[in-house]
Amino acid sequence: INCCIHLLPNDLHRQCFKCRGPTHNDQKCPVCKGGNKIPLYTDSKQMKLLAVLEVRTDHSESWNGFFCLRKGKLCSLVFGLMIMTLVMASYILAGAKHGLLLISSPFHYGAFASNPSLMDNESLSDMKDHYLPSKMNVSYVKDYPSIKLIIDTIISKIEFITRQRPDLEELRKQEPHMFSVIPNKFLPNSKNPCWYEEYRGNTTTDPYATNSYALYSKHFRTIFDYLRKVFWNHLYHYKDKHYRLRCLPHFYIIGQPKCGTTDLYDRLRLHPDVRFSVTKEPHWWTRKRFGIIRLRDGFRDRYPVEDYLDLFDLAAHQIQGVLQSEVAKERGKMNNIIIGEASASTMWDNNAWIFFYDNSSEGEPPFLIQDFIHAFQPKAKLIIMLRDPVERLYSDYLYFASANKSVEDFHEKVAESLQLFENCMLDYSLRACVYNNTLNNAMPVRMLQVGLYVVYLLDWLTVFDKEQILVLRLEDHASNVKYTMHMVFQFLDLGPLSEKQEALITKSPASNTRRPEDRSLGPMLPTTKAILKDFYRPFNTKLAQVLFDDAFLWKRT
Numbered sequence: 001i002n003c004c005i006h007l008l009p010n011d012l013h014r015q016c017f018k019c020r021g022p023t024h025n026d027q028k029c030p031v032c033k034g035g036n037k038i039p040l041y042t043d044s045k046q047m048k049l050l051a052v053l054e055v056r057t058d059h060s061e062s063w064n065g066f067f068c069l070r071k072g073k074l075c076s077l078v079f080g081l082m083i084m085t086l087v088m089a090s091y092i093l094a095g096a097k098h099g100l101l102l103i104s105s106p107f108h109y110g111a112f113a114s115n116p117s118l119m120d121n122e123s124l125s126d127m128k129d130h131y132l133p134s135k136m137n138v139s140y141v142k143d144y145p146s147i148k149l150i151i152d153t154i155i156s157k158i159e160f161i162t163r164q165r166p167d168l169e170e171l172r173k174q175e176p177h178m179f180s181v182i183p184n185k186f187l188p189n190s191k192n193p194c195w196y197e198e199y200r201g202n203t204t205t206d207p208y209a210t211n212s213y214a215l216y217s218k219h220f221r222t223i224f225d226y227l228r229k230v231f232w233n234h235l236y237h238y239k240d241k242h243y244r245l246r247c248l249p250h251f252y253i254i255g256q257p258k259c260g261t262t263d264l265y266d267r268l269r270l271h272p273d274v275r276f277s278v279t280k281e282p283h284w285w286t287r288k289r290f291g292i293i294r295l296r297d298g299f300r301d302r303y304p305v306e307d308y309l310d311l312f313d314l315a316a317h318q319i320q321g322v323l324q325s326e327v328a329k330e331r332g333k334m335n336n337i338i339i340g341e342a343s344a345s346t347m348w349d350n351n352a353w354i355f356f357y358d359n360s361s362e363g364e365p366p367f368l369i370q371d372f373i374h375a376f377q378p379k380a381k382l383i384i385m386l387r388d389p390v391e392r393l394y395s396d397y398l399y400f401a402s403a404n405k406s407v408e409d410f411h412e413k414v415a416e417s418l419q420l421f422e423n424c425m426l427d428y429s430l431r432a433c434v435y436n437n438t439l440n441n442a443m444p445v446r447m448l449q450v451g452l453y454v455v456y457l458l459d460w461l462t463v464f465d466k467e468q469i470l471v472l473r474l475e476d477h478a479s480n481v482k483y484t485m486h487m488v489f490q491f492l493d494l495g496p497l498s499e500k501q502e503a504l505i506t507k508s509p510a511s512n513t514r515r516p517e518d519r520s521l522g523p524m525l526p527t528t529k530a531i532l533k534d535f536y537r538p539f540n541t542k543l544a545q546v547l548f549d550d551a552f553l554w555k556r557t
Helices: 010-014 059-068 071-097 124-130 140-156 168-174 176-181 212-216 218-230 261-268 305-310 313-323 326-331 369-376 389-400 407-425 430-434 437-442 453-460 474-479 481-491 499-506 526-547
Strands: 004-006 037-039 194-199 236-238 241-247 251-255 274-276 338-341 381-386 469-473
Touching (some): 140 407, 168 369, 176 305, 176 369, 212 218, 218 313, 241 313, 261 381, 261 481, 261 499, 274 313, 381 453, 381 474, 381 481, 407 437, 430 453, 453 526, 469 474, 469 481, 474 481
Parallel strands (some): 251 338, 274 338, 381 469
Antiparallel strands (some): 004 037, 194 241, 236 241
8 A cells, every 4th residue: 555645845745755856846756646645665665554644735734643643542641631630639639638738728617607696597407508618727736826816715705604593484484284294292201203193094005105215216115115014013093093103313414425424324323222214315304305316307296294204114113112012101111212314415405495495685595404404303413424625525526426537637627616616706605605506516526515514514503502413523433433433322312332232333344435446546636635725724714613623624634
């Protein structure tokens, strides 16, 4: 096959084999006839090629040669460009995450919207619209001064103002059904608050058919199946009527989460005179009575107070057995069994108020959980377990964060949360920001505000006497379990234990310790720890003053 070449300039044409010389004429040249084409010779032999490569005489078309590359080479080129693009994108994203880029990362939460109407009128789906993109770029150590300025602003706005306690009639208006069920007096021969309630059902009636705990949880279904079987055996018959014993807890372990409440619960339940609800954390006062399972999932039907009281039926059966024993009837023996409840949300979680209570003042909730508990149980006892708030926050992050956990991620979330808290403090009071449901849900790091222990404690002290509240430290409990358990026994007026019983309670292994996979992450960054210590310091100082105990400064941790 003769390979013909479209010649570009004439001078190139003249250099071709057999076409040289000043007298050359294209029209007369036998080789060049046929549109300025010549066969290509090499070593005096005509080449046989499988294709024809044409180089056109038009200069504007000279680029066409570039596009005539073989398909294999073209695909390789495209593939190489794609790989290069992916590598560059990966580098950019990694740099943005770790604060290594010279430009600010756009992936940050923004400022808290200072709009009072948000507190009363907006739905859960609208909340995120009030958080605008942030200009803050977190880069660990080098950003410490800027974060310190945020903390200084927060501290300058702190005011511990005594809360006004609502009167009883206001509480009745908010929860009329609850007040119709729970009496204002309890049985005089029981240490635990109990009373008899008339049961109007018959032998074919299921007393737990509508219990929300049983309907929404398989765990509760098993327990209630047993309660159904023994229910009629524990009814009290008097003048052709049936009565069931109802009880509330004598004491509450009210907080805080990730502070050792599970371990305290597991040890206390081993005491022969202590009973608990059928589950450690019913979360009724703070969530279920508002129809909240998880706030991000919205609301369900509200759990009535009867559903909550059902959780204490097992303990009530045992108390009833003591009250109806022959010894008790003859000698007037006192029931010493007490019931406890250990929802670690009770102390701090008032997130639902904004959806149910009107008449808020300056964004502060008009009613708190403790107002209602005190209305029914003015003599209730409260146990609080605390730990260094810096370590509590990190422990909470490790336990509840679902993916991509790292000390760097924790650092960024802390910095972003502090910025949100600062923006709230610029427009609202400390109490409003602590109880602000919108702000708490927007926090990148979960429950930063839970470590502000003194804010919650002061509000509980507006309704309960100081002698009714026992505050413990997890650090003391971990180093000397026997000592802290003796403090709890004395606080609850529990009877003496045998050596065997005491050993069982105090020598049991710790509950709910950190998971191995979380331990592998190691401690938080030193810079993060310094930032959090600065943030929590004024609150710890106030807490130590209220409790007259410098151990709550957590200087050694």
